[in-house]
Amino acid sequence: MFGDCHIHMILDGIYYRAAIDAQKDHPDDQLIRARLAAYRDAGITFLRDGGDAWGVGSYAARIAGEYGIDYRTPVFPIYKRGHYGSFIGCGFDTMREYADLVQQAAERGADFIKIMISGLMDFDCYGRITGDPLTESEIREMIRIAHDSGFCVMAHANGADVVKAAVNAGVDSVEHGAYLDDRAIDDLAHSDCTWVPTLVTIGNLISCGRYPDSVLQPLLAFQQANVRKCASLGGCIALGSDNGAYRVLHAQGTLDEYGYLRAALGDACDAVLRRGEDAIREKFKRG
């Protein structure tokens, strides 16, 4: 089985606020161990967490070895105040504050830096992304500061312009990557960046009744077509489920994501994903 290059140990796939409230005061050892055991039992031995402000992911990283799991953490994700990310990350206003957060992540044992540079797909409205993205110069500066501190950068990024800006600034992985145009796919495919498309966050919502299938179905098809396009250009793509997101359950979500990627990539799937995971495993570690 493949590893999962994008999970959220703190979240439960049901309701993020309750999941966070349950571990706000301290990581829940039993709950985290049950989740790690589920991954181990599914044959998933590599996990890259998106981080959280309460130390849940980094606690999991400390005990994951007991389950034979290689677990990578950014400690916490970093967002710019007034933009997406406040529910789970640590915020900054100025680049000086951002650099301080990178330093704090380093001191707390981060394997890489996770940044949020755009909003979310709006599942009620095809083509729409929530919130305002960061500017090209902010994105460039954030990636530079993290690289100068010796870290690879995982970027939550939706929208063609944001992804182009991040890729051209040397970002190491793009998460989600909704609504890319051909230029963004071309830039991505011809860079050292790995794309983690998290198709299951769309696919597992279909028929659930919360969002219109008339948005979800074409969105999933569009994303799958882009994954196919990127792979055909030689791009690096990895399996990451966003496990913990709504209707994306720990361990099961990884298997679900594999199904959506397999549907997009056909027989080429395993070779493409192997190469993507190798790149993530190689780069997203300390030192």
Ligand SMILES: [Zn+2]
């Ligand atoms: Zn995520």
